[in-house]
Structures are given as structure tokens and as C-alpha cells.
């Protein structure tokens with residue numbers, strides 16, 4: 145079960161869409177309201193709200209849906225991390241929350257292209273947060289300027305947005321194929337960043353062990369375990385009331 149909730153907006157046209165929900169599979173108690181966002185936006189939404197209705201389907205940690213969008217200026221969206229939807233124990237520096245905002249921006253850009261807009265995205269327009277997760281809730285994460293452009297091309301991934309979900313099934317023990325490694329190595333990285341790709345058991349097994357110990361640490365630490373327990377929704381009523389949280 146996965147779930148998504150809603151986006152809050154400041155200014156502009158107020159509440160965007162009742163985009164609450166869980167995903168598609170396997171729960172016979174699933175309230176209709178909770179899966180509505182996967183039907184796509186309702187007819188007649190203004191362009192920015194239409195784009196946002198796709199962006200909110202982005203993967204995000206603990207499915208907190210930590211989005212807050214300011215639509216008070218024309219042709220612009222300012223994105224904030226909702227200070228009420230941070231994970232102060234499992235994500236004290238807001239690292240995961242901000243990765244979620246990155247995925248949101250990607251989907252927003254893909255949806256904007258579909259409507260013929262070019263996006264100009266400025267990350268941390270008022271400066272980068274320096275401290276803990278409380279700080280990321282106080283300053284904009286991104287400013288997105290939208291400009292109509294006849295030369296903008298649509299993205300082939302657009303048609304898959306309503307189908308995307310995180311795979312929570314067990315993974316086969318398999319390594320990346322050389323051709324896929326090649327593709328990943330060709331992805332340009334921002335200046336100063338590097339990436340490594342583990343392609344054999346000797347390289348992978350220490351990482352697997354590191355991840356195993358990290359999970360244990362989180363589960364054995366009462367305050368981090370509690371944060372996750374409190375975000376687990378069980379049963380149709382709870383899902384309908386709070387369509388966010390982890391599976």
C-alpha cells in the first residue's frame with residue numbers, strides 16, 4: 145500500500161485538487177478518495193494546478209507529501225517543504241525530504257512540457273538551509289518560472305506518471321548489465337559530485353551490510369521507530385482521514 149495526500153497552496157486559487165491517496169494495488173479497504181489522484185486531473189484545471197496534480201505523484205520519504213506551493217505570482221510557483229510534514233527523527237537534516245522535492249520538480253517539469261511551458265527552476269532562491277530540518281521548512285526549496293515556448297518538446301515519460309510507483313517487492317539478486325552501467329556513467333553530474341556503481345558481489349556486499357545495520361539501528365532506536373509507527377495507517381477510516389504515511 146502506498147499513499148499520497150494533498151497539496152496545500154498559498155495565494156493563487158487556493159486548494160488545488162483533492163489529490164489524496166494510496167496507490168493501486170492490493171487493499172480491499174481502499175477508500176475511493178484515496179486513489180483519486182491516479183485518475184489524472186479533473187477537467188478545467190488552470191495550467192499550474194494541472195502540472196501540480198502530476199508533481200504530487202512523486203516518490204517521497206515515509207510518503208509524507210511535504211509539499212506546499214505558493215501560486216500568488218502569475219506564471220510562477222514557489223515550492224516550500226511543509227513544516228508540518230517533516231521527519232524530525234528519521235530525517236533530522238531534511239536530506240530525504242529534499243530528495244523528495246527533487247523528484248517533485250522532475251515530474252513538474254515533465255508535466256509543464258506537456259502544456260508547452262519551459263521551466264526555469266531556481267533551487268533555494270533565498271539561500272540554502274544550513275541547519276536541521278526545521279530550517280528547510282522556513283525557506284523556499286525552489287522557484288519555478290513558467291514560460292510558454294513553442295519549441296519545448298514533450299517528455300516520453302509523461303504517459304507513465306500515473307502508472308509510476310515504488311517497487312516494494314523483494315528484489316532478485318542481480319547485477320546491472322554493462323550496457324546499463326554505461327548509460328548511468330554517461331549521466332552528467334553537477335560540478336564537484338561523483339558517483340560510483342557497484343557491479344559485483346565483492347563491491348555490493350559491504351553496502352548491503354551497511355544498509356542492514358542502518359535499518360536495524362532505526363528499528364532499535366525508540367524515537368525513530370515511534371515516528372514510523374505513528375505514520376502507519378491501518379484500515380479504511382484511517383487511510384481516508386490521513387492518506388499519507390508509510391506502508
Ligand SMILES: Cc1cc2nc3c(=O)[nH]c(=O)nc-3n(C[C@H](O)[C@H](O)[C@H](O)COP(=O)(O)O)c2cc1C
Nearest residue numbers: 146147201202203204205206207240243244309310
Ligand atoms: C528519499 C526517499 C527515501 C525513501 N526511503 C524508503 C525506504 O527506506 N523504504 C521504503 O520502502 N521506501 C522508501 N521510499 C519510498 C516511499 O515510501 C514512496 O515513494 C512513497 O511511499 C510513495 O509511494 P510511491 O513511490 O509508490 O508513489 C523512499 C522515497 C524517497 C524519495
